[in-house]
Amino acid sequence: MEQQNQLLRDRLQTGFLGVIAFALLMFLLVQAKFILICLAIAIIIFSLTSDAIGAIARQRVPNWLATTIALLLIAFGLLWAAATVVSQINEVVTTSISYAEQMQAALPSLLEWLGPEAQETVDTIIRNINVTGWMRTAAGGASNLLSATVLIILFVGFMFAERVWFPLKIESLLSGDRASAAHVRQIITSIMRRVNRYLIVKTIVSGATAICVYGIFTLAKLPLAGAIALLTFALNFLPSVGSIIATVIAVALTYVLTADVGTTLAIAAACSAVQFAIGNVIDPMLLGQTLRLSSFGIILSLAFWGAIWGIPGMFLAVPIMVAIMIVCAHIPWMRPIAIMLSREGHPDDGMADE
Structure with missing residues (x-):
């Protein structure tokens, strides 16, 4: 007893x-979400470029030179991306101010089928929008974006500097057990390859979708084509819901800018066709069985990390979920978690050949 x-x-x-x-x-x-988000993005960038640096170094290029070139290219790419986002934010703010009155007239009329009460509610909400406060928030977000970019570059640089010592550190942490160290390296390699392939495919697919949306807006001679294309590119990284949100925003913006139902319906049909063709045909064909994640688990992961880290957390939700599933699959008492996170209950599928 x-x-x-x-x-x-x-x-x-x-x-x-x-x-x-x-x-x-x-x-x-x-x-510590700001630092942790920057660290997570830095780890992903390091993972994406580490194999490329190794391939360059094997071509009789000194490792330090290959690392330096890669770091300079990463820094240039991140700073260019941050500057592009900031410029698009400025364009959106400027356009919003010039179309403020037109938006106040267009959106309530779009909802006239809901009745006068809904129109009045929407009209009240629009009139209470604080444009000045929104501009300050956008400016603050741009400043945070630049700070995050610098921090990510620093993180990636120090990771590259210690890249050679990672295997030795893993072995030392496991008290010199080479078999366990090799197993840990296999898990890390599996995570990196799955996440890398997912991100590369999603970048290609999202880029193609963004180019098509940009072409649609340009042919329709609508402003903010660049901003909508950039938003479409980013939102397509969110599984299941991202393409829907991007299409809804594009259609609503079209009606605000034109106040013409015919043009809005044409843009809606074109954007929907692009999203459907790329998202349901090309995307699955390229990704294949890379993720094998539960759709319900992905939605839960989006909600959880979105609640903790906001929008950046939603973009990191799938890579984090992949890492958790693979780690849990290799730990016996945590394997039930991996089974629940996998699509078909087989989290090990595709790992052996990685």
Whole structure:
């Protein structure tokens, strides 16, 4: 009897400590989200470019030279991307000010089928929009984006500097057990290759979708073609819901800019056709069985990381979910989690050949 009571106390103590650890983890994720988001993005960029640097170094190019060239290209690419986003934000703010009155007239009329009460509600909401506050928020977001870009570049640079020592550190952490160290490296390699392929395919698919949307807006001679294309490119990284949100925004913006139902319907049909063709034909064909993630799990991951880290968390949700599934698949007592996160209950499929 005494032994059973002791076992019960040990389980309660373990559960209590687990709750405390989870609460502390959530606290750290929220309080340090800026640094953690930058670190996660830096790890992804390092993963994407590490193999390329190794391939260049094998062509009799000094490792330090290949690393330096890669870091300079990454820094240039990130700064260019940040500058592009900032310029598009400025264009959106400027256009919003010039179309403010037209938006106040267009949106309520778009919802006239809901009745006068809905129109009045929408009209009240639009009139209460604080454009000045929105501009300040946009400016603050642009400043944070530039700060994050610099921090990501620093993180990537230090990762490249210590890239050679990672295998030795893993082996030292495992007390010199080479078999365990090789197993850990296999898990890390599996995560990197799955995430890398997913991101490369999604970048190609999202880029193609953004180019098509840009062409549609340009042919229709509508402003903000660049901003909508950039938004479409970013939102297509969100599985399931991203393409829907991008299409709804494009259609609503078209009606605000033109106040013409025919043009709006044409843009809606064109954007929907592009999203359907690329998202349901080309995307699955290129991705194949790379992820094998549960669709419901993806939605939960989007909601969870979106609640903790906001919009950046939603973009990082799928890579984080892939990493969690692979790690859990290699830990016996956590394998049920991997099974629940996988699409067909087989989280190991496709890992052996990676």
